[in-house]
Amino acid sequence: MRTKILRFALVLSLIFNMTSFSYGWGKVGHHIIVEVAKNYISKNVQDSVTKYLGDMTWESASTWMDELRGDSKFDYMKKWHYINIDKGGQYDTTIEHGNNVVKQLEIAINNLKNKSKLTKEEINLNIKVLFHLMGDLHQPLHVGYGNDRGGNDIKLTFNGKQLSLHRIWDTDIIESKNTTNDVLSLLSKTSHRKIKKMAKGDIVQWFTQTREALNLAYSYTDVIGEDYINKCYPVIENQLLLGGVRLGSILNEIFKN
Numbered sequence: 001m002r003t004k005i006l007r008f009a010l011v012l013s014l015i016f017n018m019t020s021f022s023y024g025w026g027k028v029g030h031h032i033i034v035e036v037a038k039n040y041i042s043k044n045v046q047d048s049v050t051k052y053l054g055d056m057t058w059e060s061a062s063t064w065m066d067e068l069r070g071d072s073k074f075d076y077m078k079k080w081h082y083i084n085i086d087k088g089g090q091y092d093t094t095i096e097h098g099n100n101v102v103k104q105l106e107i108a109i110n111n112l113k114n115k116s117k118l119t120k121e122e123i124n125l126n127i128k129v130l131f132h133l134m135g136d137l138h139q140p141l142h143v144g145y146g147n148d149r150g151g152n153d154i155k156l157t158f159n160g161k162q163l164s165l166h167r168i169w170d171t172d173i174i175e176s177k178n179t180t181n182d183v184l185s186l187l188s189k190t191s192h193r194k195i196k197k198m199a200k201g202d203i204v205q206w207f208t209q210t211r212e213a214l215n216l217a218y219s220y221t222d223v224i225g226e227d228y229i230n231k232c233y234p235v236i237e238n239q240l241l242l243g244g245v246r247l248g249s250i251l252n253e254i255f256k257n
Protein backbone atom coordinates (compact mmCIF):
# COMPACT_ATOMS: atom_id res chain seq x y z
CA MET A 1 0.00 0.00 0.00
CA ARG A 2 2.73 2.38 1.04
CA THR A 3 4.68 1.70 -2.15
CA LYS A 4 1.53 2.37 -4.14
CA ILE A 5 1.04 5.73 -2.44
CA LEU A 6 4.69 6.58 -3.01
CA ARG A 7 4.43 5.58 -6.66
CA PHE A 8 1.28 7.69 -7.01
CA ALA A 9 3.06 10.66 -5.42
CA LEU A 10 5.99 10.20 -7.76
CA VAL A 11 3.72 10.13 -10.81
CA LEU A 12 1.92 13.24 -9.56
CA SER A 13 5.18 15.09 -9.06
CA LEU A 14 6.35 14.10 -12.53
CA ILE A 15 3.13 15.39 -14.07
CA PHE A 16 3.42 18.58 -12.06
CA ASN A 17 7.00 19.12 -13.20
CA MET A 18 6.12 18.50 -16.81
CA THR A 19 3.22 20.90 -16.88
CA SER A 20 4.34 23.50 -14.41
CA PHE A 21 4.52 27.03 -15.67
CA SER A 22 7.76 28.96 -15.39
CA TYR A 23 7.38 32.05 -13.26
CA GLY A 24 10.41 34.22 -14.03
CA TRP A 25 14.12 34.35 -14.49
CA GLY A 26 15.50 31.45 -12.51
CA LYS A 27 17.02 32.24 -9.15
CA VAL A 28 20.34 33.26 -10.68
CA GLY A 29 18.74 35.87 -12.95
CA HIS A 30 16.79 37.47 -10.08
CA HIS A 31 19.84 37.45 -7.83
CA ILE A 32 21.91 39.20 -10.52
CA ILE A 33 19.30 41.94 -10.84
CA VAL A 34 19.33 42.82 -7.13
CA GLU A 35 23.14 42.59 -7.07
CA VAL A 36 23.39 45.09 -9.93
CA ALA A 37 20.86 47.36 -8.17
CA LYS A 38 22.92 47.20 -4.94
CA ASN A 39 26.02 48.27 -6.86
CA TYR A 40 24.16 51.19 -8.33
CA ILE A 41 22.45 52.75 -5.28
CA SER A 42 23.80 54.86 -2.43
CA LYS A 43 24.73 53.35 0.94
CA ASN A 44 21.85 55.15 2.68
CA VAL A 45 19.30 53.78 0.24
CA GLN A 46 20.74 50.28 0.59
CA ASP A 47 20.56 50.46 4.40
CA SER A 48 17.00 51.73 4.32
CA VAL A 49 15.80 48.92 2.01
CA THR A 50 17.72 46.31 4.03
CA LYS A 51 15.97 47.54 7.19
CA TYR A 52 12.52 47.07 5.64
CA LEU A 53 13.47 43.57 4.47
CA GLY A 54 14.03 42.51 8.09
CA ASP A 55 15.40 38.95 8.28
CA MET A 56 15.33 38.52 4.53
CA THR A 57 18.37 38.95 2.29
CA TRP A 58 18.02 40.89 -0.96
CA GLU A 59 18.50 37.62 -2.85
CA SER A 60 15.71 35.79 -1.03
CA ALA A 61 13.42 38.83 -1.33
CA SER A 62 13.97 38.79 -5.11
CA THR A 63 12.63 35.24 -5.47
CA TRP A 64 9.98 35.37 -2.76
CA MET A 65 7.17 35.64 -5.34
CA ASP A 66 8.31 32.37 -6.95
CA GLU A 67 8.56 30.55 -3.65
CA LEU A 68 5.02 31.26 -2.49
CA ARG A 69 3.55 29.12 -5.26
CA GLY A 70 1.14 26.68 -3.67
CA ASP A 71 0.24 29.07 -0.84
CA SER A 72 -3.39 29.87 -1.67
CA LYS A 73 -3.20 33.06 0.40
CA PHE A 74 -1.17 34.55 -2.46
CA ASP A 75 -3.15 33.11 -5.40
CA TYR A 76 -4.13 36.66 -6.31
CA MET A 77 -0.52 37.26 -7.40
CA LYS A 78 -0.36 34.31 -9.82
CA LYS A 79 -0.76 36.36 -12.99
CA TRP A 80 1.47 39.21 -11.88
CA HIS A 81 4.67 37.63 -13.28
CA TYR A 82 3.88 38.20 -16.93
CA ILE A 83 1.71 39.78 -19.59
CA ASN A 84 0.64 38.12 -22.83
CA ILE A 85 0.00 40.23 -25.90
CA ASP A 86 -0.26 38.83 -29.41
CA LYS A 87 2.36 39.74 -31.99
CA GLY A 88 1.80 43.30 -33.19
CA GLY A 89 -0.57 44.01 -30.28
CA GLN A 90 -0.31 46.98 -27.94
CA TYR A 91 -0.32 47.31 -24.17
CA ASP A 92 -3.51 48.60 -22.67
CA THR A 93 -4.45 49.02 -19.05
CA THR A 94 -7.44 46.66 -19.18
CA ILE A 95 -5.41 43.49 -19.96
CA GLU A 96 -6.28 40.82 -17.36
CA HIS A 97 -7.94 43.61 -15.33
CA GLY A 98 -4.48 44.87 -14.45
CA ASN A 99 -3.35 41.48 -13.13
CA ASN A 100 -0.15 41.60 -15.14
CA VAL A 101 3.50 42.50 -14.64
CA VAL A 102 3.24 46.01 -16.13
CA LYS A 103 0.28 47.25 -14.08
CA GLN A 104 1.39 45.57 -10.85
CA LEU A 105 4.84 47.14 -11.07
CA GLU A 106 3.27 50.56 -11.51
CA ILE A 107 1.08 49.90 -8.48
CA ALA A 108 4.00 48.69 -6.30
CA ILE A 109 6.12 51.73 -7.24
CA ASN A 110 3.25 54.08 -6.58
CA ASN A 111 2.56 52.42 -3.21
CA LEU A 112 6.22 52.79 -2.23
CA LYS A 113 6.32 56.43 -3.33
CA ASN A 114 3.58 56.97 -0.78
CA LYS A 115 5.16 54.73 1.82
CA SER A 116 4.37 57.13 4.70
CA LYS A 117 0.79 55.82 4.39
CA LEU A 118 1.89 52.15 4.58
CA THR A 119 2.69 49.85 7.49
CA LYS A 120 6.16 48.28 7.70
CA GLU A 121 4.66 44.98 6.53
CA GLU A 122 3.08 46.63 3.51
CA ILE A 123 6.37 48.31 2.60
CA ASN A 124 8.15 44.94 2.95
CA LEU A 125 5.58 43.27 0.67
CA ASN A 126 5.78 45.99 -1.98
CA ILE A 127 9.61 45.86 -2.03
CA LYS A 128 9.48 42.08 -2.62
CA VAL A 129 6.99 42.58 -5.48
CA LEU A 130 9.15 45.37 -6.96
CA PHE A 131 12.37 43.31 -6.75
CA HIS A 132 10.84 40.31 -8.43
CA LEU A 133 8.72 41.95 -11.10
CA MET A 134 11.50 44.28 -12.26
CA GLY A 135 13.27 41.02 -13.11
CA ASP A 136 10.30 39.43 -14.86
CA LEU A 137 9.60 42.62 -16.86
CA HIS A 138 13.05 42.29 -18.44
CA GLN A 139 12.65 38.65 -19.49
CA PRO A 140 11.26 38.86 -23.07
CA LEU A 141 9.18 35.68 -22.72
CA HIS A 142 7.39 37.20 -19.72
CA VAL A 143 6.07 39.91 -22.01
CA GLY A 144 5.52 37.54 -24.93
CA TYR A 145 2.68 36.06 -26.93
CA GLY A 146 -0.39 34.37 -25.45
CA ASN A 147 -0.84 31.64 -28.08
CA ASP A 148 2.12 29.63 -26.71
CA ARG A 149 1.95 31.01 -23.12
CA GLY A 150 5.17 32.98 -23.40
CA GLY A 151 7.08 30.11 -24.99
CA ASN A 152 6.02 27.61 -22.30
CA ASP A 153 4.35 25.43 -24.97
CA ILE A 154 7.38 25.38 -27.27
CA LYS A 155 9.47 22.30 -26.48
CA LEU A 156 13.07 22.27 -27.66
CA THR A 157 16.16 20.20 -27.00
CA PHE A 158 18.86 21.84 -24.91
CA ASN A 159 21.91 19.83 -23.84
CA GLY A 160 20.01 16.61 -24.58
CA LYS A 161 17.01 17.63 -22.44
CA GLN A 162 13.48 18.55 -23.56
CA LEU A 163 12.86 22.05 -22.23
CA SER A 164 10.51 24.89 -23.04
CA LEU A 165 11.74 27.99 -24.85
CA HIS A 166 10.55 29.93 -21.81
CA ARG A 167 12.66 27.92 -19.42
CA ILE A 168 15.74 28.03 -21.67
CA TRP A 169 15.57 31.85 -21.41
CA ASP A 170 14.68 31.88 -17.69
CA THR A 171 17.35 29.51 -16.53
CA ASP A 172 19.32 27.26 -18.82
CA ILE A 173 21.32 29.73 -20.92
CA ILE A 174 22.11 31.71 -17.75
CA GLU A 175 23.25 28.60 -15.88
CA SER A 176 25.38 27.41 -18.81
CA LYS A 177 27.55 30.55 -18.47
CA ASN A 178 29.31 32.50 -15.75
CA THR A 179 26.47 35.01 -15.94
CA THR A 180 26.76 36.68 -12.52
CA ASN A 181 30.40 37.63 -13.12
CA ASP A 182 29.76 38.56 -16.74
CA VAL A 183 26.92 40.96 -15.89
CA LEU A 184 28.79 42.57 -12.96
CA SER A 185 31.84 43.02 -15.16
CA LEU A 186 29.63 44.53 -17.87
CA LEU A 187 28.28 46.96 -15.25
CA SER A 188 31.80 47.99 -14.20
CA LYS A 189 32.78 48.57 -17.83
CA THR A 190 29.70 50.64 -18.70
CA SER A 191 30.16 54.42 -18.55
CA HIS A 192 28.25 56.45 -16.00
CA ARG A 193 26.60 58.35 -18.84
CA LYS A 194 25.37 55.17 -20.50
CA ILE A 195 24.03 53.82 -17.21
CA LYS A 196 22.09 57.03 -16.60
CA LYS A 197 20.58 56.65 -20.06
CA MET A 198 19.61 53.02 -19.31
CA ALA A 199 17.74 54.15 -16.19
CA LYS A 200 15.53 56.57 -18.09
CA GLY A 201 11.95 55.74 -19.02
CA ASP A 202 8.90 54.21 -17.39
CA ILE A 203 7.47 50.72 -16.97
CA VAL A 204 5.52 50.75 -20.26
CA GLN A 205 8.58 51.93 -22.22
CA TRP A 206 10.72 49.23 -20.59
CA PHE A 207 8.06 46.64 -21.42
CA THR A 208 8.12 47.78 -25.07
CA GLN A 209 11.91 47.63 -25.15
CA THR A 210 11.95 44.09 -23.67
CA ARG A 211 9.47 42.94 -26.36
CA GLU A 212 11.99 43.94 -29.02
CA ALA A 213 14.04 40.86 -28.07
CA LEU A 214 11.17 38.49 -28.94
CA ASN A 215 12.14 38.13 -32.61
CA LEU A 216 15.56 36.97 -31.49
CA ALA A 217 14.10 34.57 -28.92
CA TYR A 218 11.88 33.02 -31.61
CA SER A 219 14.76 32.48 -34.05
CA TYR A 220 15.35 29.03 -32.51
CA THR A 221 15.81 25.63 -34.11
CA ASP A 222 14.40 22.42 -32.57
CA VAL A 223 17.79 21.58 -31.14
CA ILE A 224 19.37 24.56 -29.42
CA GLY A 225 22.99 24.91 -30.48
CA GLU A 226 25.92 27.18 -29.71
CA ASP A 227 24.94 29.67 -32.42
CA TYR A 228 21.56 30.36 -30.79
CA ILE A 229 23.14 30.63 -27.34
CA ASN A 230 25.86 32.94 -28.65
CA LYS A 231 23.42 35.34 -30.25
CA CYS A 232 20.99 35.38 -27.29
CA TYR A 233 23.49 35.57 -24.43
CA PRO A 234 24.57 39.22 -24.98
CA VAL A 235 20.88 40.20 -25.02
CA ILE A 236 20.23 38.25 -21.81
CA GLU A 237 23.23 39.91 -20.14
CA ASN A 238 21.99 43.32 -21.26
CA GLN A 239 18.43 42.66 -20.04
CA LEU A 240 19.75 41.63 -16.61
CA LEU A 241 21.90 44.77 -16.49
CA LEU A 242 18.97 46.97 -17.52
CA GLY A 243 16.66 45.35 -14.95
CA GLY A 244 19.22 45.90 -12.18
CA VAL A 245 20.10 49.49 -13.10
CA ARG A 246 16.44 50.45 -13.41
CA LEU A 247 15.57 48.76 -10.11
CA GLY A 248 18.43 50.70 -8.51
CA SER A 249 17.18 53.95 -9.99
CA ILE A 250 13.65 53.35 -8.65
CA LEU A 251 15.03 52.51 -5.19
CA ASN A 252 17.20 55.66 -5.20
CA GLU A 253 14.16 57.76 -5.96
CA ILE A 254 11.92 56.14 -3.33
CA PHE A 255 14.33 55.67 -0.43
CA LYS A 256 16.74 58.62 -0.81
CA ASN A 257 15.37 60.41 2.26
Ligand SMILES: [Zn+2]
Pocket: 023, 024, 025, 065, 066, 081, 132, 136
Ligand atom coordinates in the same frame (compact mmCIF):
# COMPACT_ATOMS: atom_id res chain seq x y z
ZN1 LIG B 1 8.24 35.67 -11.69
